[in-house]
Amino acid sequence: MERAIEVEGLVVTYRGKRGAAVEAVRGLDFEVRPGEVVGFLGPNGAGKSSTLKALMGFVEPASGSCRVAGHPAGSLEAKRHAGYLPEVAQYYPFLTPLETLTLYGELQGLKGDELRHEAHELLDMVGLGAAHSRQNRTLSKGMLQRVGIAQALLGSPDVLVLDEVTSGLDPVGRRELRAVLRERRNRGCTLLFSSHELSEVEMLCDRIVLIEHGRLIEERNVEALKDELRRFSIVYRGQASMIGLSEEWRERSDGTFYARFTGKKGLMQAMERVFAAGAELIDVTADQGSFEDYFVQAIGRSA
Amino acid sequence: MNRRAVWPLARCVIIEAVRRKDLWVVAILGLIIMLFAGALGFFGMRGLEAFAKDLGVSVLGLFSTILAVLISARQIPEEMNRRTLCPLLARPISRFDLLLGKYCGAVLATWLAFAMLAAATAIGLLAFGVPFEPIFAQYLLLKMLGLAAVCAASFALSLFTTPSAAATFGMLLAFGSGMLSRAFVLAGQSCPSGTRWFYGLIESLVPQFSLFDIGGRAAGGWPLVPVSVVGALTVYCTMIVGAMLCLSWLRFRRRAL
Numbered sequence: 001m002e003r004a005i006e007v008e009g010l011v012v013t014y015r016g017k018r019g020a021a022v023e024a025v026r027g028l029d030f031e032v033r034p035g036e037v038v039g040f041l042g043p044n045g046a047g048k049s050s051t052l053k054a055l056m057g058f059v060e061p062a063s064g065s066c067r068v069a070g071h072p073a074g075s076l077e078a079k080r081h082a083g084y085l086p087e088v089a090q091y092y093p094f095l096t097p098l099e100t101l102t103l104y105g106e107l108q109g110l111k112g113d114e115l116r117h118e119a120h121e122l123l124d125m126v127g128l129g130a131a132h133s134r135q136n137r138t139l140s141k142g143m144l145q146r147v148g149i150a151q152a153l154l155g156s157p158d159v160l161v162l163d164e165v166t167s168g169l170d171p172v173g174r175r176e177l178r179a180v181l182r183e184r185r186n187r188g189c190t191l192l193f194s195s196h197e198l199s200e201v202e203m204l205c206d207r208i209v210l211i212e213h214g215r216l217i218e219e220r221n222v223e224a225l226k227d228e229l230r231r232f233s234i235v236y237r238g239q240a241s242m243i244g245l246s247e248e249w250r251e252r253s254d255g256t257f258y259a260r261f262t263g264k265k266g267l268m269q270a271m272e273r274v275f276a277a278g279a280e281l282i283d284v285t286a287d288q289g290s291f292e293d294y295f296v297q298a299i300g301r302s303a
Numbered sequence: 304m305n306r307r308a309v310w311p312l313a314r315c316v317i318i319e320a321v322r323r324k325d326l327w328v329v330a331i332l333g334l335i336i337m338l339f340a341g342a343l344g345f346f347g348m349r350g351l352e353a354f355a356k357d358l359g360v361s362v363l364g365l366f367s368t369i370l371a372v373l374i375s376a377r378q379i380p381e382e383m384n385r386r387t388l389c390p391l392l393a394r395p396i397s398r399f400d401l402l403l404g405k406y407c408g409a410v411l412a413t414w415l416a417f418a419m420l421a422a423a424t425a426i427g428l429l430a431f432g433v434p435f436e437p438i439f440a441q442y443l444l445l446k447m448l449g450l451a452a453v454c455a456a457s458f459a460l461s462l463f464t465t466p467s468a469a470a471t472f473g474m475l476l477a478f479g480s481g482m483l484s485r486a487f488v489l490a491g492q493s494c495p496s497g498t499r500w501f502y503g504l505i506e507s508l509v510p511q512f513s514l515f516d517i518g519g520r521a522a523g524g525w526p527l528v529p530v531s532v533v534g535a536l537t538v539y540c541t542m543i544v545g546a547m548l549c550l551s552w553l554r555f556r557r558r559a560l
Contacts, residue, residue, distance in 0.1 A: 014559065056393050058560040076395040084393035090385045092315060094322035099315075106311040107394035135322070151390055 002070075004159050004190035005032040005055065009064035012050045012214075024050035026214035027064065032192055034158075037185050039201035039208040039222075040194040043299055047214035048194040049087050052163050055192075056084050069158055080109075083157035085148050087164045087194075093137035097128050097147045100136060101154060108155040122150040125180055127173070141168040149177065153184070160184065162193035166200055178204060198291040202226070210298055217302045229289025232267040233260040238279020245270055256282060308400040309407055312391075316408025317415065320374060329416040332366055333423025352433045353522060359424040360518035364446065367417040368453055372473035374416075375409035375454040379555070380466040388560050399552050402458075406548060410454045414447055441528055442521035448540040449515025453477045455547035456510055462554040481513035510543045 007030050016022035025047040032038045042048050053059045055066045057074015066073035069081035091100050101119040105111075110118065123132045126146040136144060145168040152160060165181075166174050174197070181191060181204060195201055201208060202222065210217045231247075237256045242249040245266060246259040261267050267284070274281050320326060336359065382388045382405075391401060421443055425435070457473035464472070476483075484506050491502030515536060517528060 053389070053560065056389070058389055058392065060557055060559070076397070079393060079395040082393065084390065086386055086389040088386055089390060091387060091390075092319065093385075094319045095315065099318070103311050103315050104390065104394060107308050107391065107396050109307070109395065148390070 002033075003031045003067070004034045004036070004069060005030075005161075005192055006067040007031065007051065007055070007064070008066075010051065010054060010066060011062040011064050012047070012054050012059055013062045014050075014059075021062075023062075024214055025054070025061075028211065028214065028216055030209045030216060030219060032190055034190050035185070035188050036207060037181070037191040037205050038193075039205040040192055040211070041198075041201065041208055041295065042194075042211040042217075046212045048211065049163055050214075051211070052084075052161050052192075052194065055161055056082065068161075081158045083152040083154065083160045085152040085160075085162040085165060087167070089144075089148055091136045091144055091147055091151075094135055096133050096135055097123055097139070097150070098132040100147055101151055104151045105154050110155060118154065119150075122153055125153075126150045127176060142170055142173055145169055146173065149180070153180070156187075157189070159190045160192070162191065164195060165193045166195055166197045174200065198295060202291050210295070212299055212302050217298055225291075225294065226289070227263060229291070229294055230264075231260055231262060231287040231289055232264070233258065233285050233287070234267070234270055234274070234281065235283040236274050236279045236281050238274065238277055240270075240274045240277035240279040242270060242273065245273070305396050305400045308394075308396040309404045312401065312404025313408035313411055316374075316378065316405060317412045320412035320415075325370065325374065325412070326416055326419065329366065329370065329419050330423075332362070333420050336362055336420070336423050336427045339427065352431070353524075355428060355431050356433055356524075357519070357522035359428055360442065360522050363417070363420050363424050364516055364518050367413065367420055367446070367450055368477050369474065370416045371409075371413040371450045371453045372457045372470055372477055374412050375406070375457040376461045376469040376473055377466050378405040378409055378458060378461065379551075380461050380469075383560070392560065398556050402548060402551050402555060406455065406458050406551075409458060410451050413450050413454055417447065417450060436521070436524050438517070438521050438525055438527055441533065442517050445515045445517055445528075445533065445536060448536060449512055452510060452515065452540050452543040452547075453512055455544040456512075459547040459551045459554075462551050476510065477512050480509055480511055484509050484511060511539075514539070 007028055010025050010028040011023065012025040013021045013023050028047070028051060040048055040051070050059065054061050055068060055073050057078070068078040071078035071081070092103075095103070098119055101122065102115060105115040105119060120129070120132070123129050126149050128143060128146050128150065131139065131143060136147065139147070149162075149165070152162060160181075166177065169177060178200065185191060185204075191204075205222045207219060207221055208225070209219050235252075235256050235258050240257075242257070242259040246261050248260040249257065251257055259270060261270055271281065271284075339358075379388075379402075382391070388401075392398065428435070453473065453476075456476055457469055460472050460476075461469035463469075487502045487506035487509070491499045491506070494502065517525075520528070
């Protein structure tokens, strides 16, 4: 399997008011390699959920195609390889989490002791071990999200498609979820998830796919993007010039100079200049940069 | 078709019907029937056996049909409202498997309610000292077939309209199919001969649920219905269920979720 997920020229339309067709996704192309963790980002209404639904075969593309684990999206073979967490689901209010997982497990083809064991293991993993016999209607939103996460992991799928995965989870729940997803990634599972929690994306993803108005804006490697967003600044005393090198260079009231740079390369060159001029280096600081700023700027550029 | 998917889905429908107390209502109704029949016996109102039997089968038919319509009309719309269809259809099952599982669950839950009501009616009638004729067993069998057909019609209607409209149409069809057919026959008879075939066609397309109800015969102690008629009704029920499930599938197979 060369690609875990392939989306080619995907167009998804819905019937809007007065029967007019509304394009939710407009010719989207991207792919996810096996074992990759990809964050699927975009503002509200960008077409993320529609794309994920097309990937699971819940909506039929007006044109283009999607493949999951090498099989056409929505086919039984594709579904055998995929786990899915919907954006919002209430699950069966009159079933317990254990019965809910048993239902989904049986539909997945699991049975007997294997199913019972896996259901209990997953409920423990998502922190619902003690609540496995309470009816779903008595669970909080966060607990229901955990039921959803557990059902998505049933049958150890090769590909996980998670829509708004952190929705309703508290900080502890998010941390536990990250641990669960990392464990799945270490097992070789491919993850594609949408989230508005950019810190989760930053901590978990290898790559991001950013869309708006149903179109791809850009795909970025997360480590490369972090490097790009990282800002370094130095404070020195002396006559070294930073012209053409720094984003910002100014003299401070105490007679020292402040300079700010993008990327490590700029910092190294600045330090060489400082030492060559015989100036005194007082301080070096690194600022991680904000994914949120990047997100807002990227969306702004595309508008 | 994935037959392994049908039972888990059907079981889920039955568990929900029990836990949301649909069947409790039936149990309470059954208790009322038993108490009523017991009261008739207690006050020594002999000679009212036929009335008691008629009342028993009428109440049985009425409440089981209402339950059949309500249980089946809510299955798919409720799944859509709760957004539980997506996690279900993310499993390796087809949309037809899902429809079949939900339909079978609705029929089994209805039959369970019917069995409870029938048992209550039987106990009540026995307490009143009313003997059972074999036609009562035939009545139960045919009523179960009729309920399966009513469930299929309400299930299909719920995919074309809102759940409340489906329940209303389902009730109208379940209780008024005979009247509707007679209306078409009369309309056909009063029309020019060239257009009669049209009314005949519509009349033949309306499911005849009243054919499955031999409550009046059972109450009156009529002789058994011939086996060939029971066989023909079984085939007719299968045709209605098949047609309704096909309609449901045609509507549902490409619906965006």
